[in-house]
Amino acid sequence: MKVLVPIKRVVDFNVKIRVRADGSGVDLANVKMSMNPFDEIAVEEAIRLREAGTAEEIIAVSIGPQKTQETIRTALAMGADRGIFISCDDELEPLGVARLLKCVVEAESPELVILGKQAIDNDCNQTGQMLAALLGWPQGTFASRLELDGGKARVTREVDGGLQTVILKMPCIVTSDLRLNEPRYASLPNIMKAKKKPLEEKPAADYGVDIAPRLKVLKTQEPAAREAGEIVANAAELVEKLQNEAGVI
Amino acid sequence: MAVLLVAEHDNVSLNAATPKAMSAALAIDPDVHILVAGNGCASVGDEAAAITGAAKVLLAEAPHLEHHLAEEMAALAVPLAAQYGAILAPATTTGKNYMPRLAALLDVAQISEITAVKSADTFERPIYAGNAMQTVQSSDAIKIITVRTTAFQAAETGGNAPIEKINVPAPAGLSQFGGDELTSSDRPELASAKVVVSGGRALGSKENFAKFIEPLAGRLNAAVGASRAAVDAGYVSNDYQVGQTGKVVAPELYIAIGISGAIQHLAGMKDSKVIVAINKDEEAPIFQIANYGLVGDLFKILPELQSELEKADG
Numbered sequence A: 001m002k003v004l005v006p007i008k009r010v011v012d013f014n015v016k017i018r019v020r021a022d023g024s025g026v027d028l029a030n031v032k033m034s035m036n037p038f039d040e041i042a043v044e045e046a047i048r049l050r051e052a053g054t055a056e057e058i059i060a061v062s063i064g065p066q067k068t069q070e071t072i073r074t075a076l077a078m079g080a081d082r083g084i085f086i087s088c089d090d091e092l093e094p095l096g097v098a099r100l101l102k103c104v105v106e107a108e109s110p111e112l113v114i115l116g117k118q119a120i121d122n123d124c125n126q127t128g129q130m131l132a133a134l135l136g137w138p139q140g141t142f143a144s145r146l147e148l149d150g151g152k153a154r155v156t157r158e159v160d161g162g163l164q165t166v167i168l169k170m171p172c173i174v175t176s177d178l179r180l181n182e183p184r185y186a187s188l189p190n191i192m193k194a195k196k197k198p199l200e201e202k203p204a205a206d207y208g209v210d211i212a213p214r215l216k217v218l219k220t221q222e223p224a225a226r227e228a229g230e231i232v233a234n235a236a237e238l239v240e241k242l243q244n245e246a247g248v249i
Numbered sequence B: 001m002a003v004l005l006v007a008e009h010d011n012v013s014l015n016a017a018t019p020k021a022m023s024a025a026l027a028i029d030p031d032v033h034i035l036v037a038g039n040g041c042a043s044v045g046d047e048a049a050a051i052t053g054a055a056k057v058l059l060a061e062a063p064h065l066e067h068h069l070a071e072e073m074a075a076l077a078v079p080l081a082a083q084y085g086a087i088l089a090p091a092t093t094t095g096k097n098y099m100p101r102l103a104a105l106l107d108v109a110q111i112s113e114i115t116a117v118k119s120a121d122t123f124e125r126p127i128y129a130g131n132a133m134q135t136v137q138s139s140d141a142i143k144i145i146t147v148r149t150t151a152f153q154a155a156e157t158g159g160n161a162p163i164e165k166i167n168v169p170a171p172a173g174l175s176q177f178g179g180d181e182l183t184s185s186d187r188p189e190l191a192s193a194k195v196v197v198s199g200g201r202a203l204g205s206k207e208n209f210a211k212f213i214e215p216l217a218g219r220l221n222a223a224v225g226a227s228r229a230a231v232d233a234g235y236v237s238n239d240y241q242v243g244q245t246g247k248v249v250a251p252e253l254y255i256a257i258g259i260s261g262a263i264q265h266l267a268g269m270k271d272s273k274v275i276v277a278i279n280k281d282e283e284a285p286i287f288q289i290a291n292y293g294l295v296g297d298l299f300k301i302l303p304e305l306q307s308e309l310e311k312a313d314g
């Protein structure tokens, strides 16, 4: 079985981003970039399937500017077998990404596609669901557990009320939540080995699908600021303030 | 053009997120229909019909809609879509599951977790864990939208909209419900509670979490929340997580106990009206957004707080 893992290069989760003063967007100059944390979990899950003998080949795919290749190399260093880099300098929306990924799925015929449930830059939480729709495949989103058995995937999902399990026909789409696994770090020898793994490159335009954005960003602003309040001396003062000043208890 | 709001419910009662999402729907167009899809959920249809502003309720009942599986929900909504200028759902884990699928089937974008309606085609939404707010304009004929319900007031009730039963397509049959493990609690629901008491890694164990957080929550009639670290460590189950990837809450009062205030946690609670932080590290980032901070050991402070509250209650 082949597993396809789409990954995204995003601003590192530890970076506190700055909004440009003119409202034109977020300042990404000289900001540390990393693989989207949910995608690391997706890569890890695929590797575990291969280690368990369920998967034979893991293909990592990413779409973006030239530097995106570094992110694919990270996935290769973690253990993916080969990479596909779709070069594209424009910002894509999830629908455009899903359309490109559909082409890759059709060319590679994986039995399973594992994606991160959301990218921590645009927080959209859409791509996996959209890809499932375009392929007519079932989807197991926000997965905290994945079991494959007899042509079916059993996915435990983190939902608002607790956990839900769905049973999906394969091929299917799974999107990872935080507790699916703890991703490994790439070791130095594996980082060296990853440099020799195959990484195919193709411009997005060559896929011949419509990836034009549907949304126009009119402006990007700082959220309403919150000021630090006061430090109270003890529990008694806290209760007094909450009662008489804030009026919330 | 009319707007369709997909109701969130458990086949028995309407979830509090729906009347809030209704306010977003009404801001787009006054002609709002509500879709109640499920199994044996006629009572939910009645509740939806009572939301002020609802022009009509569409009731879709079938065994395969019982668990709101994405494949079935999207297939149900596709043939309805042509009549509407927008379809909305609350940004719950259910809405977030089927709405993007619906959007792709309709070949349109989804606008995730809107926090304001600027006009019928322009919306505000958070990006980067709420560290930036984006205003986006949609060029699609039909807008598929999920609503961050903490940003909207609940619509009133008192209406009496007509209820129309609609045809349900045959099951897509791609997926099947395999069971659930839902947390039951007598506490108010986290997403809509007026007071939330949250515990972090500092609690140290499941036992301590129960011993120190629960009584305070009980005293304040509060919902209990947690940081990711507390959930990962198994102190409480996943549905307690507040943050970028957990629940977003905006209660009157949020008390963060032994939580450092990582941006991913702040993303889920920084719109609370009053924030209290209890942390032994005076440098903890949580203090930068707290209205009231108390620096010290939570294991000492919480029992004191408990007895002060008792005194105050007289």
Ligand SMILES: Cc1cc2nc3c(=O)[nH]c(=O)nc-3n(C[C@H](O)[C@H](O)[C@H](O)COP(=O)(O)OP(=O)(O)OC[C@H]3O[C@@H](n4cnc5c(N)ncnc54)[C@H](O)[C@@H]3O)c2cc1C
Pocket (backbone or CB within 6 Å): A013, A037, A038, A120, A178, B199, B200, B201, B202, B226, B227, B228, B229, B230, B241, B242, B243, B244, B245, B246, B247, B257, B258, B259, B260, B261, B262, B263, B264, B265, B268, B278, B279, B280, B281, B284, B296, B297, B298, B299
């Ligand atoms: C992709 C991604 C998504 C994430 N999503 C979320 C999310 O949705 N929600 C979330 O919460 N996190 C999320 N995180 C994790 C987040 O980055 C932090 O790691 C997490 O919030 C830390 O939890 P904490 O504050 O409980 O633990 P810590 O950061 O370890 O903080 C513990 C705090 O307790 C204090 N303390 C220790 N002992 C005591 C004591 N005896 N008395 C008083 N104070 C004490 C310490 O001073 C410290 O400030 C996410 C991370 C990633 C990468």
